[in-house]
Structure formats: C-alpha cells, structure tokens
Amino acid sequence: MNRYSISFLPVNSFLPSFHSAMDAISLQKIQISGPTLASLIQRVSSAAGDVDGLLFGRVSHITPFTLSDDSSTATTSDQPTLVATVTSFFSSNSTSTFYSASGQLDTPTLNNLLSTSDDRLIGWFSGRRKTQLRPSMRESSVTSALASSIQFSSQVQSSPESLTFPPCIFFLLTTPFQDQLIHTHEYKAFQFRSSTDSFDPKTLDVVNLGPAFRGHYGNFTPNSPFPDLPFQVKGLNCESMVEDEGEKENQKFGTLCDQSFKIGRLKSLMGSEAANYTAELEELYNNMINKLNGLAKLVEQSSARVLEQENHNMKLRYKVAGFE
Amino acid sequence: MPPIVFTQLNYLLTHSPHSIKVEQMWSGSKNPGLLDRFTLAIPFCLDYIKWDVIYNAQFPLLAPDIVFGPEDEKFRPYNAGGEGDLKPKNSLSDWNCKDPTRLLSLILELRSLYMAYQKKRVGEVDDERLKFEINTIYSREGIEMYMTSGVDKPEEVKLAVPLLEMDLNKMVAGSTWRHQQKIYLQVIYPVSRKYLAMASAPRLKLVSSPELKAFFSIDEFRLPSWLEGMCMAEYLPTLEEMLESQIRDAISSIEVRRKFITALAIPFGRPVESDPVFCRKATFLACSGVFTFLVHISLPIQFPRQQPALMLQSSQHFHSHPGNAPIKSAILQDYPWSPRWDVVEMAERIFDYLVEECLNFKKYCNEVLVQQR
Numbered sequence: 001m002n003r004y005s006i007s008f009l010p011v012n013s014f015l016p017s018f019h020s021a022m023d024a025i026s027l028q029k030i031q032i033s034g035p036t037l038a039s040l041i042q043r044v045s046s047a048a049g050d051v052d053g054l055l056f057g058r059v060s061h062i063t064p065f066t067l068s069d070d071s072s073t074a075t076t077s078d079q080p081t082l083v084a085t086v087t088s089f090f091s092s093n094s095t096s097t098f099y100s101a102s103g104q105l106d107t108p109t110l111n112n113l114l115s116t117s118d119d120r121l122i123g124w125f126s127g128r129r130k131t132q133l134r135p136s137m138r139e140s141s142v143t144s145a146l147a148s149s150i151q152f153s154s155q156v157q158s159s160p161e162s163l164t165f166p167p168c169i170f171f172l173l174t175t176p177f178q179d180q181l182i183h184t185h186e187y188k189a190f191q192f193r194s195s196t197d198s199f200d201p202k203t204l205d206v207v208n209l210g211p212a213f214r215g216h217y218g219n220f221t222p223n224s225p226f227p228d229l230p231f232q233v234k235g236l237n238c239e240s241m242v243e244d245e246g247e248k249e250n251q252k253f254g255t256l257c258d259q260s261f262k263i264g265r266l267k268s269l270m271g272s273e274a275a276n277y278t279a280e281l282e283e284l285y286n287n288m289i290n291k292l293n294g295l296a297k298l299v300e301q302s303s304a305r306v307l308e309q310e311n312h313n314m315k316l317r318y319k320v321a322g323f324e
Numbered sequence: 325m326p327p328i329v330f331t332q333l334n335y336l337l338t339h340s341p342h343s344i345k346v347e348q349m350w351s352g353s354k355n356p357g358l359l360d361r362f363t364l365a366i367p368f369c370l371d372y373i374k375w376d377v378i379y380n381a382q383f384p385l386l387a388p389d390i391v392f393g394p395e396d397e398k399f400r401p402y403n404a405g406g407e408g409d410l411k412p413k414n415s416l417s418d419w420n421c422k423d424p425t426r427l428l429s430l431i432l433e434l435r436s437l438y439m440a441y442q443k444k445r446v447g448e449v450d451d452e453r454l455k456f457e458i459n460t461i462y463s464r465e466g467i468e469m470y471m472t473s474g475v476d477k478p479e480e481v482k483l484a485v486p487l488l489e490m491d492l493n494k495m496v497a498g499s500t501w502r503h504q505q506k507i508y509l510q511v512i513y514p515v516s517r518k519y520l521a522m523a524s525a526p527r528l529k530l531v532s533s534p535e536l537k538a539f540f541s542i543d544e545f546r547l548p549s550w551l552e553g554m555c556m557a558e559y560l561p562t563l564e565e566m567l568e569s570q571i572r573d574a575i576s577s578i579e580v581r582r583k584f585i586t587a588l589a590i591p592f593g594r595p596v597e598s599d600p601v602f603c604r605k606a607t608f609l610a611c612s613g614v615f616t617f618l619v620h621i622s623l624p625i626q627f628p629r630q631q632p633a634l635m636l637q638s639s640q641h642f643h644s645h646p647g648n649a650p651i652k653s654a655i656l657q658d659y660p661w662s663p664r665w666d667v668v669e670m671a672e673r674i675f676d677y678l679v680e681e682c683l684n685f686k687k688y689c690n691e692v693l694v695q696q697r
Contacts, residue, residue: 047354048354095389144400
C-alpha cells in the first residue's frame with residue numbers, strides 16, 4: 001500500500017468534517033517551474049496523438065502577506081492560504097491509462113503508477129490537439145473522482161493543523177484550431193471543487209530563475225530529484241557497455257578508482273612534481289569522457305529500439321482497427 | 325478516417341431517429357491525416373446542440389470522449405460520485421469498438437440525459453408564472469425545455485411542445501419520410517424574478533419538420549391570439565383543434581391534386597414523371613407538328629384556389645453554353661383559370677392554352693439558336 005492512506009488513517013474517525021474541510025479550501029494559485037511546464041508542453045506536442053498523465057507536487061500553507069495599517073481591511077480569513085506546486089509529472093503515450101471509458105478510476109493501476117514514485121499526486125493533465133479549451137465529459141468525471149478520493153489525498157505542508165488535500169488539480173493542454181495563429185499551445189489550470197461540482201480556473205504561476213523573479217523564487221522550493229534507477233541497468237556495471245577501445249580505458253578507470261584516487265593527491269599538482277600528475281589526471285578525464293560517450297551511445301541505441309517498438313505497436317493497433 | 329470510427333459514424337447518420345448532422349471533421353494527430361474528431365449538430369428543443377466527439381486516431385479502439393457546448397459546463401452525465409458508490413452502467417462502461425451501433429446509442433443516451441438536465445435547470449428557475457405553466461402542462465409527453473443563459477443574453481426558457489397525437493407519417497399514404505414528422509409549438513418565456521400581475525404573452529412560433537412543407541405550409545397557419553391572463557393549458561387545445569382540421573384539409577387536397585393529374589392524362593397522355601405521394605409535380609411529353617417538348621406542371625399547396633405553374637422545355641433546342649442545357653420557357657402562370665371548373669375542364673383549358681403558347685415557345689427557341697451562331 002502507499003503511504004497516503006497511511007498518513008490519512010489517524011484522522012479517519014473525523015471523516016464527515018474532514019471531508020467538507022478537504023474540499024472547501026480554495027487554492028490561491030498553482031505554481032510550476034518553467035522547465036517543468038516546458039517539458040509538459042514538449043511531451044504533449046511531441047506525442048503522436050492525445051496523451052494524459054499524472055501531476056506530482058505538494059500543497060503548502062503560506063502565511064498571508066498583508067501589509068496594511070488599516071485593521072478593517074486586513075481580513076482574517078478562517079481559511080488557510082494554500083498554494084499548490086507542480087514539481088513533476090508522469091505521462092503515458094496514450095489516454096485512458098488509469099481510468100475507464102466512462103471516467104471511473106482504475107485504482108489498482110493508479111496505485112501501481114504511484115508506487116514507483118516518491119512524489120505526491122496532486123492532480124492530472126490531459127493534452128489533446130485542436131479541441132476546445134474546456135474539460136470534456138470524461139475529464140470531468142475523472143477529475144471529480146480524484147477530487148473526492150480520500151485514498152489519494154496528501155498532507156498539506158507547513159500547516160499548523162493537520163490538513164489533507166485531494167488530487168483536485170487539472171491541467172488542460174490544447175492547440176488552436178487554426179494552424180496560422182501566432183501561438184501554438186494553449187493551456188489552462190483548474191482546481192476542481194467537489195462542493196460546487198465545478199472547475200475553478202486558477203492562475204498558473206510560472207516560476208523562473210532571474211532577477212525579475214527573485215522575490216518569487218524565494219518562496220519556491222524547486223524539486224529536481226535525481227532519477228531513481230531501481231533496477232539493475234545492464235551495461236552500467238559490465239564491460240560490454242563501452243565498446244572496443246573503450247574497454248581498456250574502462251578497466252584503467254576502474255583501476256584508478258580501485259587505487260582510491262584520493263582528492264588529497266590533487267595537492268601533488270602544485271609544485272615540482274606536477275608534470276607527472278598532469279598526465280595521470282588527463283588520462284582519468286579521458287577515461288571519464290569515454291565512459292560518458294559509451295553511455296550516450298547506449299541511450300541512443302535504446303531510444304532507437306524504443307521507437308522501433310512503438311512503431312511496431314502502432315502498426316499492430318492499426319491492424320486491429322482495420323486499416324489493412 | 326479510421327474504418328472502425330467511420331462505421332460507427334455512418335451507422336449514426338443513417339439510423340438516428342433525429343436528423344443529426346456532422347458539422348466538421350478534423351484530425352488531432354501530430355501528422356494530420358486521419359480524421360478522428362468531429363462536431364455533431366444534434367436537434368434539441370427546435371435548435372441544435374453542438375457536441376465535439378473526440379476519438380484518438382492512434383488508439384481507434386478506445387471509446388470517444390465528448391466536449392459539450394460552452395454553456396453546458398455543468399452538464400456531467402456520467403459523474404462517478406463518491407468512492408465506493410455503486411456506478412450505474414452506461415453506454416461507455418462496456419464500450420465495444422467493433423459494434424457500429426455504440427456511438428449512436430451513446431449520443432442518444434446523452435441526449436436524453438441532457439434533456440433531463442435542462443428540465444431540472446428550468447425547474448430550478450425562481451419564476452412563479454413559469455412554475456405554474458410547467459406544472460399544468462407537465463402531463464404532456466415529449467416536451468423539451470432549454471434554458472438560455474449567458475453573460476450578454478437575456479434569461480429565457482424555451483419550450484418545444486409537440487402538437488397533435490396523430491402519426492403524420494401514417495396519415496400521408498405512401499410517404500417515404502425516414503424521420504417522424506411532427507409539428508411543435510415553440511414557446512419562449514422571458515424569466516422574471518418578480519411576480520407580475522400582468523405577465524406578458526410568451527413568444528409563440530409554430531415549427532414543423534422541414535419535409536412537412538411538401539403538403540402543409542406552416543407559415544400560412546395563423547396562430548390563435550393569446551388573451552390576457554391566459555395559460556398554455558388553455559391555449560393548446562384550441563390551437564391543436566385548428567391545426568388538426570387544417571392538416572386534414574391538406575391531406576384531402578392531396579387527393580384533389582391526384583385527380584387533377586389523372587385528368588391531365590386525358591388530353592396530354594400518360595405523364596412521363598409525376599410525384600405520387602404529394603402530387604405536387606407532373607411532367608408530360610407533348611408535340612406540335614415535329615416540335616417536341618416537355619410540359620412541367622407544378623401544383624401549389626393551395627390548389628385549386630391557386631393555378632398550377634407551367635414550364636416548357638424543348639427536346640430539340642439546346643444552349644451552346646453552359647453545358648448544353650435544354651432551352652426552357654419562363655414560368656407560365658397567367659392563363660385562364662377558375663377554381664370552380666371541374667378537373668377535366670381545368671386540364672382541357674391548359675391543353676388549349678398550350679396549343680397556342682407552344683408556338684411562341686418554338687419561336688423563342690429558334691431565336692436563341694440564331695443568337696448563338
């Protein structure tokens with residue numbers, strides 16, 4: 001089981017009040033880093049057809065910033081101010097991966113998708129070319145089901161009280177109907193509210209680096225986890241990865257590492273004996289570059305095989321659909 | 325278009341009880357080619373609702389999705405409800421792409437859910453008069469309602485009330501209509517939140533299915549006037565009574581036209597072509613000496629009060645441009661006529677008139693040919 005349900009268990013007995021509280025909180029805005037949004041758009045526009053996927057991130061409580069002398073305008077809201085931050089996403093290469101045709105959640109598949117990631121689910125997205133920029137029938141059902149799911153809710157961060165938040169965020173990405181238009185993508189971010197059964201459009205705050213964003217960036221904690229490689233990737237540890245001429249160097253690199261090339265030895269670069277060590281270091285760098293080249297080649301080859309397999313799958317699908 | 329999608333769409337267009345139209349088709353693939361999305365215009369409440377049906381050409385086996393109109397964002401036909409709720413079965417829940425009937429049954433199911441949705445919206449409008457009107461005509465079957473709302477539009481409730489219980493398709497002998505013919509009264513109520521002692525008359529309009537025009541002209545029907553303080557339940561019976569008697573007249577006048585066409589066969593010989601269902605058209609072959617020509621006779625709905633329109637078409641003279649069309653006369657409607665003559669006399673008078681008129685027409689044909697040289 002995933003940990004979201006575990007985090008929920010302690011408050012299980014307060015279900016009715018919890019449920020209403022869960023929904024009533026309106027997000028102030030949704031944040032996303034420029035690169036995450038860019039790669040989301042890239043993913044949608046490079047796909048052959050329509051795609052969808054999951055959005056990960058967190059929901060945090062922020063202290064409202066009210067600089068006012070007038071006490072009457074400083075409204076003390078009962079509701080905490082919440083900001084959602086999208087940090088990453090997962091996309092399949094088709095639609096309807098974790099829900100049925102009529103928009104019901106396929107909980108086992110969803111759990112399976114979530115089990116490989118440490119990120120918290122906060123919503124999902126749908127990318128479809130040349131369609132209206134409003135949620136479709138199925139998207140409404142899926143979003144509504146996610147927004148009312150207790151199982152997939154996550155804890156609000158830095159909140160004084162224990163608050164949970166359902167994955168009620170929905171991104172819609174489309175392209176304009178006319179090809180001649182100046183813009184090529186359209187997107188809209190929503191928070192689904194179960195109480196009113198409606199999609200509330202939310203400002204999508206794109207956080208970038210740079211002087212203009214300094215104040216902005218202070219409040220934003222970027223999240224770029226190192227890719228998790230839970231499986232033994234063949235080639236990373238065996239000799240076949242680096243071919244021919246690389247093999248020898250690879251061994252040497254290994255030897256170098258085995259000889260525990262200590263940072264301390266870098267000191268030898270200074271002074272009279274430097275010349276000997278320069279050669280040794282250059283060799284080390286060369287070996288590293290060779291290893292990287294080998295890795296790049298491996299990635300290229302496997303990408304080509306993935307593409308080949310995808311094309312093959314597409315042909316099979318077309319065959320089933322009666323094109324031949 | 326993916327063949328699987330094409331068969332479903334084709335089935336929908338040929339088997340739908342409503343005349344659904346495809347407005348546009350386009351492709352959503354990266355490399356345009358396969359058409360996998362289209363807009364359907366579905367008749368509803370005497371208007372059309374436009375729904376975008378979205379398939380995925382890359383995965384044509386998947387069920388389609390639908391984007392409803394911009395005013396219908398709240399329409400959630402298959403909302404799943406809470407977790408663990410029992411999910412009712414619907415047209416999408418066991419989608420089978422190989423079954424060509426599925427798209428049609430999906431659209432029909434959604435249309436009836438949409439009808440219920442609009443009914444619910446109208447029921448929620450806080451307007452005393454409207455509530456009363458709807459409650460009093462609630463027992464009538466097949467009423468469709470629509471609530472217009474929008475930022476720059478006035479709030480209005482539209483009703484489409486089907487009139488007359490008779491089956492028009494069966495009443496017109498030999499009709500080949502694919503869709504059920506029906507006459508509706510369109511009623512538009514402006515929504516007023518306050519109770520007004522003198523509520524203004526609703527806007528009324530009679531609408532019929534387009535094919536009905538072949539034998540009954542809805543435009544010439546004069547609606548009975550709406551008296552002050554009247555309600556629909558009072559108005560409808562009078563209207564239906566008037567309408568029914570006029571429809572019966574229209575049906576019996578088909579027989580009058582049929583007799584006239586039969587009578588035309590006495591001087592002209594058997595018609596080359598004639599409209600056997602509504603008897604609105606007949607074409608005869610005639611000759612004067614060696615000059616051979618066709619006589620097209622078209623009968624108005626108001627026959628015999630209004631005389632038929634005649635047109636002659638030469639079988640021997642043709643325009644050189646464009647496309648060698650045969651030379652035709654103007655429409656002849658100014659010849660001796662009396663509705664009191666019996667049909668045999670009518671036919672003979674037309675024949676006599678044409679004996680003279682065809683000479684003019686022959687002259688005209690020759691002139692055209694001379695000009696063309």
